[in-house]
Amino acid sequence: MPDFGQITPQHVIYIPSVLLLGLVVGYTLGARAVRAELEKRKRRMKE
Secondary structure: OOOOOOOOHHHHHHHHHHHHHHHHHHHHHHHHHHHHHHHHHHHHHHO
16 A cells, blocks of 8 residues: 655646646636737727
8 A cells, every 4th residue: 555645756846837837827818818808898998
């Protein structure tokens, strides 16, 4: 039976890198959505 109490070096690198990747992807998609919404509102105000 493996010892689940030990944190391996792979986990120390893998978990923060996945979290960082998730933050970057979320920030990018969120910024894109905000830009699209602002552009939509700007076009609506011109009409």
